[in-house]
Amino acid sequence: MPVVDGDTRVRQGDEAKCFRRVTFTVPTIMRSQGTILRSATFPCHGFVRFVHTALERLVLFFALIPVSTAMGLSAEPAPNTAPNIVLVMTDDQGYGDLGFTGNPILKTPHIDAFARQSVRFSNFHVSPTCAPTRAALMTGRHEFRSGVTHTIFERERLSLKATTIAQVLKSAGYTSGIFGKWHLGDEDPYQPGRRGFDEVFIHGAGGIGQSYAGSCGDAPGNSYFNPVIRHNGKFEKTTGYCTDVFFDQAVRWMDGKRKKKSPFFTYIALNAPHAPLHCPEEYSKRYAGKGDTNVVRFFGMIENIDDNFGRLLAKLDEWKIADNTLVIFMTDNGGTVGTKIFNAGMRGSKASPYEGGTRVPSFWRWPSSFQGGRDCAALTAHLDIFPTLAEIARAKSPKITLDGRSLVPVLKNPEASWPDRFLFAHVGRWEKGNAENSKFANCSVRNPRFQLVNNQELYDLKTDPGETQNVLAEHPEVVEKLRAAYDQWWKEILPALENENAVGPNENSFRTAYRKQFGGDPGVKN
Numbered sequence: 302m303p304v305v306d307g308d309t310r311v312r313q314g315d316e317a318k319c320f321r322r323v324t325f326t327v328p329t330i331m332r333s334q335g336t337i338l339r340s341a342t343f344p345c346h347g348f349v350r351f352v353h354t355a356l357e358r359l360v361l362f363f364a365l366i367p368v369s370t371a372m373g374l375s376a377e378p379a380p381n382t383a384p385n386i387v388l389v390m391t392d393d394q395g396y397g398d399l400g401f402t403g404n405p406i407l408k409t410p411h412i413d414a415f416a417r418q419s420v421r422f423s424n425f426h427v428s429p430t431c432a433p434t435r436a437a438l439m440t441g442r443h444e445f446r447s448g449v450t451h452t453i454f455e456r457e458r459l460s461l462k463a464t465t466i467a468q469v470l471k472s473a474g475y476t477s478g479i480f481g482k483w484h485l486g487d488e489d490p491y492q493p494g495r496r497g498f499d500e501v502f503i504h505g506a507g508g509i510g511q512s513y514a515g516s517c518g519d520a521p522g523n524s525y526f527n528p529v530i531r532h533n534g535k536f537e538k539t540t541g542y543c544t545d546v547f548f549d550q551a552v553r554w555m556d557g558k559r560k561k562k563s564p565f566f567t568y569i570a571l572n573a574p575h576a577p578l579h580c581p582e583e584y585s586k587r588y589a590g591k592g593d594t595n596v597v598r599f600f601g602m603i604e605n606i607d608d609n610f611g612r613l614l615a616k617l618d619e620w621k622i623a624d625n626t627l628v629i630f631m632t633d634n635g636g637t638v639g640t641k642i643f644n645a646g647m648r649g650s651k652a653s654p655y656e657g658g659t660r661v662p663s664f665w666r667w668p669s670s671f672q673g674g675r676d677c678a679a680l681t682a683h684l685d686i687f688p689t690l691a692e693i694a695r696a697k698s699p700k701i702t703l704d705g706r707s708l709v710p711v712l713k714n715p716e717a718s719w720p721d722r723f724l725f726a727h728v729g730r731w732e733k734g735n736a737e738n739s740k741f742a743n744c745s746v747r748n749p750r751f752q753l754v755n756n757q758e759l760y761d762l763k764t765d766p767g768e769t770q771n772v773l774a775e776h777p778e779v780v781e782k783l784r785a786a787y788d789q790w791w792k793e794i795l796p797a798l799e800n801e802n803a804v805g806p807n808e809n810s811f812r813t814a815y816r817k818q819f820g821g822d823p824g825v826k827n
């Protein structure tokens with residue numbers, strides 16, 4: 302599978318040069334009920350770009366005419382305006398950490414109600430840890446292809462050659478905002494403001510208050526209550542609990558955008574309920590006596606998320622934009638604290654290559670386009686979000702080889718044909734310099750039925766979803782196919798691991814920026 306990122310990047314100061322070798326795909330000629338019928342690819346060279354742009358506008362003009370109208374038939378009820386997109390992703394909340402999925406203690410009434418209105422992907426997978434999932438979500442490609450093999454030590458940096466979904470949506474007239482956790486590089490060139498996001502309201506590193514050697518670290522001395530947030534490059538002191546702060550800002554920002562009637566992409570990537578387990582007392586006390594201290598706080602953090610999520614949905618109703626807004630709820634890796642209470646029968650948790658490490662909830666609601674209240678058992682993944690959003694937004698997409706595929710067919714019909722596929726999971730996090738020796742360390746490859754773990758365990762997920770019986774010896778032909786796919790994949794990704802020998806700065810990048818803005822660290826007089 303060729304990696305063509307190098308042909309598609311457009312960096313500041315290099316734009317003219319890049320335009321001469323970029324190939325754009327105009328994804329839509331006409332559409333019917335939101336489904337792209339065919340696409341056309343136009344090479345774009347030098348002055349030809351002007352002609353291309355004019356042609357593209359003409360094509361997009363016709364693309365806005367529904368097929369039924371163009372053919373003189375009665376108009377379909379499907380919306381012609383691009384939907385708003387709101388993606389909420391929580392941190393370290395597992396599949397079982399919801400009332401809807403069967404948790405016996407936790408109360409999540411708003412997310413549960415939302416799930417009942419949604420298409421629910423019941424076999425949806427992400428990466429085993431935080432930054433890797435974000436890399437795959439942003440690019441539609443396995444995170445290793447963008448150099449992300451860890452959550453710290455510069456190995457969380459998303460390659461500057463990568464194209465993000467925010468960049469692609471911009472081509473369709475979207476404005477994008479990120480609220481919460483970026484975790485794909487704290488140095489300025491890697492920040493979301495340079496990767497397609499117009500509004501950036503984030504903490505640093507993988508969590509509020511974190512600090513590691515090198516670039517990865519949050520504002521010095523930061524905490525979950527009244528956190529300092531970096532807002533479009535400048536630090537701001539906020540008031541309140543982090544999750545409330547992120548939702549508040551997202552709602553404020555969306556309010557401004559919806560008044561302008563321009564489509565927006567809101568990416569709310571919470572740091573909660575990731576440890577440290579700091580929770581507003583009013584929430585933790587709801588679970589007093591129902592688990593150990595960590596469980597009590599963890600569930601309290603999730604119920605706080607649930608209240609905020611309900612508040613967000615109520616705003617969409619109040620603004621009368623809920624019908625044409627795609628809202629997605631998901632989490633970023635397998636369960637953590639909550640698995641001791643309920644893990645939905647799965648083996649493994651965060652940072653594990655088994656089901657419990659990668660299978661997460663994934664609920665999608667877009668009332669004006671597809672019917673909710675249905676389950677989809679197709680083997681799906683975070684990799685699929687990029688092509689799905691690009692198609693829904695009718696965006697032009699750079700000619701990139703993606704690992705994901707559009708979910709539009711199964712959103713419209715959860716029983717639609719969905720060809721078999723392989724999904725690859727690798728926990729990464731190997732010792733520096735040890736990538737080549739880590740091929741079979743904490744990894745799995747799967748198809749819709751079988752999962753091969755660490756090259757030596759095979760599980761039949763159809764008959765054994767808890768992965769208790771190694772049936773490797775009974776299915777040599779299955780093992781052979783999975784191994785061949787994995788070998789090919791590993792061969793492809795090794796050359797892309799560009800961060801393995803990266804050297805970070807002597808000081809966390811956020812700390813440097815903080816000191817520059819305020820003239821010193823917190824509590825230090827200058």
Ligand SMILES: [Ca+2]
Nearest residue numbers: 392393431633
């Ligand atoms: Ca996480």
